[in-house]
Amino acid sequence: MTKIKNMEEFAALSGISRPTVSKYFHDPDSVRPTTRARIEEALERFDYRPNIYAVNQNRKLTKNIGIVVPYLADPFFAEIARYLEQSCIAAGYRPFLFSSHGEQKLENDILDGLQSMKPAGVLLAPLGRISDRAAIEKFCADVPTVLFDSNLDGLGAAFVGSDNFSFVSQTVEYMTRTGEPPSFFEMRTPANPNANRRRKAYVAVMERLGFEPHIIKVDGKGWAFEEIGHRGAMKVLEERGLKTDSVLCSNDRLAIGFLAACFELGIRVGRTDECTLRVASNDDHPFAKFTCPSLTTAAHDYDNVAGRSVETLFELIENEGKLNSRTETLFPARLVLRDSA
Amino acid sequence: MTKIKNMEEFAALSGISRPTVSKYFHDPDSVRPTTRARIEEALERFDYRPNIYAVNQNRKLTKNIGIVVPYLADPFFAEIARYLEQSCIAAGYRPFLFSSHGEQKLENDILDGLQSMKPAGVLLAPLGRISDRAAIEKFCADVPTVLFDSNLDGLGAAFVGSDNFSFVSQTVEYMTRTGEPPSFFEMRTPANPNANRRRKAYVAVMERLGFEPHIIKVDGKGWAFEEIGHRGAMKVLEERGLKTDSVLCSNDRLAIGFLAACFELGIRVGRTDECTLRVASNDDHPFAKFTCPSLTTAAHDYDNVAGRSVETLFELIENEGKLNSRTETLFPARLVLRDSA
DNA sequence: TCTATGTCTTAACGCGCGTAAAGTTTTTAT
DNA sequence: ATAAAAACTTTACGCGCGTTAAGACATAGA
Missing domain, CATH: 3.40.50.2300 (Response regulator)
Structure with missing residues (x-):
């Protein structure tokens, strides 16, 4: 099993030109089935993967999605994050999870760092009252962002939460x-x-x-x-x-x-x-x-809140960051009767 | 406030040559105090930040650190992750948090994705019994890894956990x-x-x-x-x-x-x-x-487990991924008397 | 003041991949 | 079978930055 250094080398070994291989990695369906088969065959033999940094440098939009929650030690957010992560992966994106840990400075730092990751989109559950509105507004202007769980009036391309x-x-x-x-x-x-x-x-x-x-x-x-x-x-x-x-x-x-x-x-x-x-x-x-x-x-209607959040974000991404108008989607609660009342 | 496209442009605006600016971002102390001041002055005026993808492509070692826990919806891991994250940030690294959500496939996928991120190091709390030993072993061979919380005999450069x-x-x-x-x-x-x-x-x-x-x-x-x-x-x-x-x-x-x-x-x-x-x-x-x-x-002695984990990882990173021998550090428990017994 | 050392500038190459243009081959349709 | 369309190959440039080498310059010590 030879170690492959780059796409050039892999292309040579698979008998396909590099631009075609590049095209394949961008979208496997964009190449002819026979060439796709040849590439995938070589892929099994040689276990090559494109350098994500080189890829992301040259694409204006990465496949990264940021997920930001206010407090991850709260299992509520951990659960919803889990759902969001899996939805992103299923859609071919790379989710990155961050927690603001209840601190404004950290929330700002996370958004700052996220911005330099050029993410395709961000799912943001802001801290709320102590969020730095100006910072979030600035962030949302540059990055397609869907707010969830807690709404900040007018910020983000959409809000999805509970009623x-x-x-x-x-x-x-x-x-x-x-x-x-x-x-x-x-x-x-x-x-x-x-x-x-x-x-x-x-x-x-x-x-x-x-x-x-x-x-x-x-x-x-x-x-x-x-x-x-x-x-x-x-x-x-x-x-x-x-x-x-x-x-x-x-x-x-x-x-x-x-x-x-x-x-x-x-x-x-x-x-x-x-x-x-x-x-x-x-x-x-x-x-x-x-x-x-x-x-x-x-x-909470976990599934719907999380599901609609990612759906909205994907829609937003496909529309190149612009939606017709800012929508606010609220899902109703379901009463769960147990013993305390 | 002009938008700066790249380091070339920023260097010109700050009156310093690009290689020197590059050096500065690698280590601010590596340039003369006067030039450092000039760069930082320009930095305030123009708010430029190096493209992380271009940077990471050209450095063999990134400043990324992966943190992998088995189940983030367990507040225990959320808490420890918080500590680890903060320690990494304080040391100038970029932590990325992942949860295996209790699934072997996910753990493997995470390690896979992590590997292509060329992280400086990884803090891994493995799933344990259902972990894919072979996959983790392979991963540890390529990436400096410190195991914590749950030990897998012989894997990773070190283990830190509770006794x-x-x-x-x-x-x-x-x-x-x-x-x-x-x-x-x-x-x-x-x-x-x-x-x-x-x-x-x-x-x-x-x-x-x-x-x-x-x-x-x-x-x-x-x-x-x-x-x-x-x-x-x-x-x-x-x-x-x-x-x-x-x-x-x-x-x-x-x-x-x-x-x-x-x-x-x-x-x-x-x-x-x-x-x-x-x-x-x-x-x-x-x-x-x-x-x-x-x-x-x-x-658990949270602080010591988390603290020693990152210390060990940093040591490992500085030693270019090799430690003399695999150490296993166990911290004793502290009995907390409450009402149930 | 002069020298040795350290720091900077200029110029240039490389990283791995996206992407475009022009030409060639294969596939599809008639 | 032939023309048109689609997919491919070759060639080449660009992305933003790391890094190196040679030379210009600044600083410190004597």
């Missing part, structure tokens, strides 16, 4: 239908714009149903939501600051902390008789099934 | 000291070699202490450990297959499932009087603090 109103209305209506209307438990200054939309949806739904909204805001910064939810819940529960016997958490990770606090304080959570509190939430986090009790929550 | 014996001996000794010696709860065919070492350590420690080991093996494949632990625990607990009032789970994710099952069955877990079962585990998963009850576990 926060659908989440909250389903959970609130369910809890109201089966018991007392819930209070809303959230962070005081949420990092994510979805959180704000959920609060607004909560207020709207409560008012529509003729109930007075109760919002419990807990302190805490960053992405350690479980910790924040736990600490906040301990405080609220110990101070008896809870006006209702049912609570809707803004998201599952806060709820995980909330439930842990309830457990520690001996508060029975659930919908059975011996329980004094019902807790529901939003997201259907991968771990929501294993909380104690298991968490009733509104599930 | 499974230390984990298990601490948890077993603690449980034995404070109550009944534990049974060991694990998957029948664990994906990870660490699991086998933990079982062996359990048996060894139990025998040393003069107790008979009890091993509970539950069925299940893949990386959905919580699910597997939950289902397995339900079965064991319902069938009253538990011989002891204390259980040591092979890892935290199994324990999360185990605790959920206990909760559902009304079994009180903990070390207080009204509890009938104690559960401990290994890893100190990011969520272990929020289980119900919170999980007593042996913590």
Whole structure:
């Protein structure tokens, strides 16, 4: 097995001219079946692969796709990233995954580095409130970008995410239908714009149903939501600051902390008789099934959000970075009934 | 602000010759302070960055570092990846993160793609039992690689991980000291070699202490450990297959499932009087603090494992891919006492 | 001031591949 | 069978930068 240095050499060994071989690697269907067969035959014998740097230097558009999520230690994003990666690979692209780890500077650095990779496109789930709008806007002007999960008004060629109103209305209506209307438990200054939309949806739904909204805001910064939810819940529960016997958490990770606090304080959570509190939430986090009790929550339509995100990006790429208009696609939630409410 | 096309142009604008500018980007300290100042001054005015593809084509060694983990949806790996990424950036490298998502084919594909990136080095946490040994061996022959988290005998230039014996001996000794010696709860065919070492350590420690080991093996494949632990625990607990009032789970994710099952069955877990079962585990998963009850576990020395991994890789890179001999570094665990045992 | 050393400039080649033009061969259609 | 179309080969240039060699220049030490 000889080591092949470059395409010239491989072309010679396969008995095909280099430009034709080059054409083959760009699109195997663009050459005659007989020559394709000859190339692929040689390919098996010699195991040659074009130098990606030389290739990418000479193509104005690479086959790279950047995937950026705000916080990869959150399994929600890890899962969605997995789906996105696989979709990209299936479509013949090379996905590169980055996490902003909750930091603006890192998000900016990632976009910076991404730009010099000349990616065909980028799937970006921005940090949200703490994102550097100007930096992202500048990036989007140069690179075809689809925003997902959390929207930044007007940025990117399109946005694909979940319909926060659908989440909250389903959970609130369910809890109201089966018991007392819930209070809303959230962070005081949420990092994510979805959180704000959920609060607004909560207020709207409560008012529509003729109930007075109760919002419990807990302190805490960053992405350690479980910790924040736990600490906040301990405080609220110990101070008896809870006006209702049912609570809707803004998201599952806060709820995980909330439930842990309830457990520690001996508060029975659930919908059975011996329980004094019902807790529901939003997201259907991968771990929501294993909380104690298991968490009733509104599930993201993972598949559709991820699927539509990549579809939109591919469309964008084929249209050379321009879409007719910026679309915002929102998928509704699916209520998942478990034991906590 | 003019758009700069290439180094030639930037060199002209900065009043320095291109070769010198090239030298500067390779190592800013390799040029005279005055010229360095002139370049950096121009750099601020014109915002130019070398084309990474052209750069990487002409350097035999890039500044890229591959980070490969077996399953990114596990926050443990997400956390360690974060640390590794940051260390690489701090050292002036460009980390690229990949997850094998529990699949051998994907692991192989990732290594394949990585190889054509000509990375300076790779930090690889292999899938373990289902890894393609031959493929990894071939890869390691060409690319400076440090294995971490799970060891494959003889592969890679070095291994850095945790000392499974230390984990298990601490948890077993603690449980034995404070109550009944534990049974060991694990998957029948664990994906990870660490699991086998933990079982062996359990048996060894139990025998040393003069107790008979009890091993509970539950069925299940893949990386959905919580699910597997939950289902397995339900079965064991319902069938009253538990011989002891204390259980040591092979890892935290199994324990999360185990605790959920206990909760559902009304079994009180903990070390207080009204509890009938104690559960401990290994890893100190990011969520272990929020289980119900919170999980007593042996913590990885994250910082040291990650830190030593990158240190070793950098050393390896500086030695041009060769180390004197393959070292295996194991860091001991730290027992974290919480409420479950 | 002069020399030795270090740093810079100029000129030029190479990396591996994309791509275009012109000519040749093969395939398809009539 | 023949003409038209399609695919191929040859030749050659360009991409942006690494790198080298020769010579010009600047800096430091005496």
